[in-house]
Amino acid sequence: MRITQGAFSFLPDLTDAQISAQIDYCLRQGWAVSIEYTDDPHPRNTYWSMWGHPMFDLADAAGVMGELAECRAVHRGCYIRINAFDSTHGWETVRMSFIVDRPADEPGFRLIRQEGEGRVVRYTLESYAVARAPEGVRYPG
């Protein structure tokens, strides 16, 4: 099951040229771009691991693309996303976030039903990938 988080996730995977163009857009807006990765695709997992610091004062996407290439080499088969942070007063938040890399095989989620008091049923999601292996070896790289 292909997970859909952030912008563009219903589109086919972006090519490097498209990623670079999106980053250029972010930089033109004056946003700071950062790279994050994870192998836990749960939709509520908002705190992904940072790949280095957010990159401030960039003028061109080449710097980010270089970091992205390094991150891909190290975390092959993980989810990698690009965030753009807007530091202007009143925003101070991530303005754009999109996934640029995902595992070749995404096994999806199991719906867990937990029976509570009476006839109450509590639902939760569990990723098959997370259930089958510990962190770091969940997706064959």
Next chain:
Amino acid sequence: MNAVEQQAPGLPENAVATVDLAAEYRDAGVAEVLDSLERELVGLSPVKRRVREIAALLLVDRARRKIGLATEPPSLHMSFTGNPGTGKTTVAMRMAEILLRLGYVRRGHVVAVTRDDLVGQFIGHTAPKTKDVLKRAMGGVLFIDEAYYLFRPENEKDYGQEAIEILLQVMENQRDDLVVILAGYADRMERFFESNPGLKSRVAHHIDFPDYSNGELGEIAATMLGQWNYRLDAAGRGAFDEYIALRRARPHFANARSVRNALDRMRMRQALRLFESGATVDAAALTTLTEADVRSSRHFLPASP
């Protein structure tokens, strides 16, 4: 493949076979940059000549690519050598503009750094610091002032070597993304290159900045004052010419920068003089620097111990 696009309307002749260099030159807007270089920078004729040569090389290279002649992208890393205050940073800005207009850099900004911005304080600090600077400079020009400080032969544990290695790697592998300009005193740069042959072989263009003559410095002073809405009266001009000759003989003479600092001090003395006279002032009094403002410099005092 580029040539096919060039056949689009507007070019009557077969665009694949010929490229009008003059038109290219006009359209790229390089002429304006070269003209303003010629106009706004006093003296420096060998530098202007070299800049013109480099611009011509890039223009021809571009034409070759349009016609479809296979060509290795030219190496654009440069070294600017010369004494302080001879216009190295200014020319680097113009060079970035030329590279931008000809499409050899994408953004055309200049990131000016020194050793402190590249080299870290402890083990593991240098690489991220250097990479951060390189990332900021991507798409533009990285101007490393006093580049020879990166290399300290007397200390083999110095982290500068690490910065040089990262720099070399990027200079070689990301030539499309970044142009590096190394700047500094001529003799020390020469020694720096000798001890770093890898760096020397990757720097294609060397531009030597000569010292300004006294007359040129006088002209520079007049231009600067003009920009600030000041002027020297005739006697002041004469005194300032004497001042330049005296100042040149003193240590730490930094060409145009010394002139600029001297003018700043003269403005201060003029302000004090006007303030202490307490009289009403008009525009002429406010804009004119007199002989007295020049002659009260300590360089006119008899040699003190």
